[in-house]
Amino acid sequence: MYRRMCRIRRFEERAAELYKATEIPGFLHLSIGQEACAVGACWPLGERDGITSTHRGHGHVLAKGLDTASMMAELMGKEAGTCHGRGGSMHIADPGQGIYGANGIVGAGLPIAAGVATAAKLRAAGDVVVAFFGDGAVAQGMFHEAVNLAAVWDLPVVFLCENNHYSEFSPEADQHRASMSARAAGYGIGYAHVDGNDVLAVAGVMTDVVEGLRAGGGPVLVEAETYRWHGHYEGDPERYRSAEEVTAAKERDPLVIARRHLTAAGVEGGRISAVEEETEKEIEAAVEWARGLPEPDPADLYDFVSAPRPVFEEPAPPAADAEIFRTMDAVRLALQHELSADPDVFVAGIDVGAGGNVFGLTRGLADEFPGRVRDTPISESAIVGSAVGAAMAGMKPVVEVMYMDFIGVCLDMLLNQAAKLRFMTGGRATLPLVVRTQFGAGRSSGSQHSQSLEALLAHIPGLTVVMPSNPADTYGLLRAAIQDPNPVVFVENRLQYGLKGPRPAADHLVPLGKAKVVREGDDITLVTWSRMVQEGLAAADVLAGEGIGVEVVDLRTISPLDRETVLASLAKTNRLVVAHEAVRDFGVGAELAALAVDEGFWHLDAPVTRVAAPPVPAPYAPSLEQAWLPSRDTIADTLRRIAAV
Template sequence: MTQAPQHTGSAPADDLLEMYRRMRRIRRFEERASDLYRATEIPGFLHLSIGQEASAVGACWPLTERDGITSTHRGHGHVLAKGLDAAPMMAELMGRDAGTNRGRGGSMHIADPGMGIYGANGIVAAGLPIAGGVATAAKLRGRGDVVVAFFGDGAVAQGMFHEAVNLAAVWDLPVVFLCENNHYSEFSPAAEQHRATLAARAAGYGIGYEHVDGNDVLAVKTLMTDVVARLRAGGGPVLVEAETYRWHGHYEGDPERYRPAEEVAAAKERDPLVIARRHLAAAGVATALVDAVDEEIDKEIEAAVEWARSQPEPAPETLYDFVSAPRTAVPEPAPAQGEVFRTMDAVRLALEHELTADPDVFVAGIDVGAGGNVFGLTRGLAQAFPGRVRDTPISESAILGAAVGAAMAGMKPVVEIMYMDFIGVALDMLLNQAAKLRFMTGGRAAMPLVVRTQFGAGRSSGSQHSQSLEALLAHIPGLTVVMPADPADTYGLLRAAIQDPNPVVFVENRLQYGLKGPRPPADHIVPLGRAKVVREGTDVTLVSWSRMVQDALAAAELLATEGVSVEVVDLRTVAPLDRETVLASLAKTNRLVIAHEAVRDFGVGAELSALAVDEGFWHLDAPVTRVAAPPMPAPYSPALERLWLPSRDTIADTLRRIAAV
């Protein structure tokens, strides 16, 4: 291990003693957690920060409650240093209902946004993009708040590290990226994981860099006090490398065959608590007073353990709690009757309305600002709302992470992913962060964010720009997935999505941007999670969504000339699924056809089919049938693409067959 340079500094004796107290609290908490894990009183995974107490306490020392931190799977020390109470934390580790996060998060996911603790995280490097979002909220509010994003040296290999640091540099965000370099990425020495130093990386991103002895709390406190002051005064992001060492393995139970015992023993000679005691002695603090702190903390942690043991587990009836925030009931609006406008106008007007009405709303994405979006949908908004319509680098993880962090910090971000296909590049931020953080924090984390994206086959965009991936997103509990079919619904659903307290993926079809329809009034809002019967019928129910609704309506009109009455249901919101409306229509017609642009296998159509067979079985007079693209990538050749895509005619042929059964 290289020797970190010493940062000179001093502190009053009372401050030194308080730093020691906080470090001792972390040490004893972790020691008791280790004991309880071995005794099977703590389930799951457990990653301890014994040996890294000084970096946590020193880094958090200059922070106020309003300042933010994000943490890692080894995050107990960070959140304790930020001020979280040890007793509910211990209850959380035990999975008790009185835990910090109601027993839903456990060791790796402790959070309390109300205290500026935006989450420990089980995904390596995931806290870094989230920290960027919290820092974005801080910058937009202009109150001088800062964010410290803790991460380990292993996280440097993640793409999220690059994207988060680069976005922070480009946006000049008030965030400290603090690497606790304990020289091991799980089981691998850092030398086998990286070739570039953190100093070189910081220079490459054009941000500041500082190096500190992470085992010396006074050195860390001195450096971070200076760095945080610079950020409060308007300085940009800084990368701080705190060299330290973890005494335990990567996880409790780790056999630790990857490092020699002599190395661990040598590291323990630089025990952060022993170094802090030396500072206390030099300041003239009596040993007896320090020993009294040890005794005080021992009693505090034992009391926390006993209290946690006495708390009940979550009640069975709370199983579904915190998955989604309750929605405000919204009535179905009257049909739009205004002048004709286009879907692309609906998107821009909805964004403009919400930006005007709510200062917590901001828009971000690739070329959404000066460029006005690749389709011109946001043109003029950056000029009308300075600083609140923000261009980003081509960094989908950073974009979605910024949305997650900003939402937890009380903003209402609307971020754009240029093509639906590109969501796969940053799926973690939807799958493991946006969709789960409210649940894993026991409802503490707010998540009012919108991800706008678009899709659409039919213009030879090829296999990587034509995918309809709503089934992938709908399968993630906690996400709302919206796919409007006409301009008025686009306007009303987008406004509803921005106002909603849950994460919403809003999927537009680019082939409909020019679709015209009557313009609704400015206060038009369409309820999320509710389908709509857009054409009454008695013989067959035809369910669809997005652009395919237009083909469904055309097929229904064609069948009407042949004496077949088709009821068309537009889902509008794919998840949560409006089962009641679909089943009510099936009870009326006794036949169900489903048409969608996405590939047939394992799709939303399959879910609707299962619904019909399960809950609507006794209403069925014919097989449930899907009209969809075959399970293969979208072809590029126009001739093959036409053959691959469902159409009005293929829907009509299916309707004839089912109606005749």
């Protein structure tokens, strides 16, 4: 224990020196003074057990077993760093050693830890997870959602609060009114308090807690009281506390307390000094090794953004005499197929189990797959965050966000976690997860239940965004999304749940990232997706009677965008119209227009035009909603106008 604490202390002391010398280029948050928390908490853990960490995470990952050399290289931004220089100090991870990431977002590791613990529980291997967080994180909604979900699901997770009594620059008393013990009682979980500066005390409490979890116990909140010697970040002027306070806190140095334990146990001073000298040499060797390494090659900028996708061909369309089924049947059958085929797949969301989903899409699956179709609390951050953690732990979660509008509630888990973790960990993390959601205006659902937000999601590098337009594609694309090694947001249109079409074969798979020409034409290209495909096809039928041939391209996948198919159609017709249900300004239509002007300019014989909702929130009153929503008539009018240019 003492050796591990010395390793953390010296690593961080040298990191502070290197930061001042500008050899470490990015933010640096140090845990000097908190070493006993990290070492004691990780002491009873095995390699398969997991941890999640914070922006102040060096001690946690070193205590879990990460090597100092690759970590030092990572802090210096070197290619040989733990994460190939893509993560830096705040984002070090190695899921292979049970280290599911330090995190630059306060509290974000907590729902991820719940997901790792979900994977452990589903596999019934006796593994446990420790989620480190600071006292400031309890003000985050993610703390509440993660702890509540863990309690409801009886997950094998320890929520370990390193209470250093400061939330960035604010003292604890200014931030909270409830104690940690009261919070644990409020969630109905266990609680333990420990002196976080005494490594033996921390290890003793954690050994008991971990043994209880391995025996089937539920989550426990452990509060370890400690103190950070440095500021919130290196360079922090620390005007919020006195030098005398810091000096007094140092009298309870975790290393001094550990040395006293060693002396009391009869360990000679020379042996203790030898450990210190060996640790000093180890850290110096790590620094010298890292200094001599190259930074990442700029040519490798695009590495690790996404995992390579499985390659397969566009399937044959369903047989003409095939059974007719609905889009809602396609969703259920795709989920059923993947749950049957792969034990790592599970489904979770609000009322998807016993309730069978608000639209009845998952009805019966909970009985067919016990424990693998799971109801959650109304906690979107915990739902998506648990999917991130479970995916990093090797599962293939399919989680539901009931309405697309609610993506805003859990956007961090998509924007900063699911989309970025593969990149920030230099490819160490894999994120095979699907977030299913739905949207659709036209039934007076109002401004908070009607939004088409694909442009928001498609703007996030690392996310795949899929929007099918018919039952067969819904089935094939959803199956492909579940099998994909990347995070996929799968967006259904609720007005199409009753849409009927021929049922494909059970092995039907539609490749992600591939658009499809669903109607041939020579005069004008119409690019669209989701329900607007049906409106666009209806408009094309009308124009065919007027002698205008409209080629309709169904994007199917919004991101990555199939530029080749769009440009090939534009080269054929020389005119481009884009139709989408989302508001016009700054949307996917604008991206397609930019593509046409940039790469297809010499093919254009007319302006690129968008048919879309105006930049107004979705109205409630039917008269306003119909005026706001694009339709086959508005699409047809635009096609006529552009065809005449």
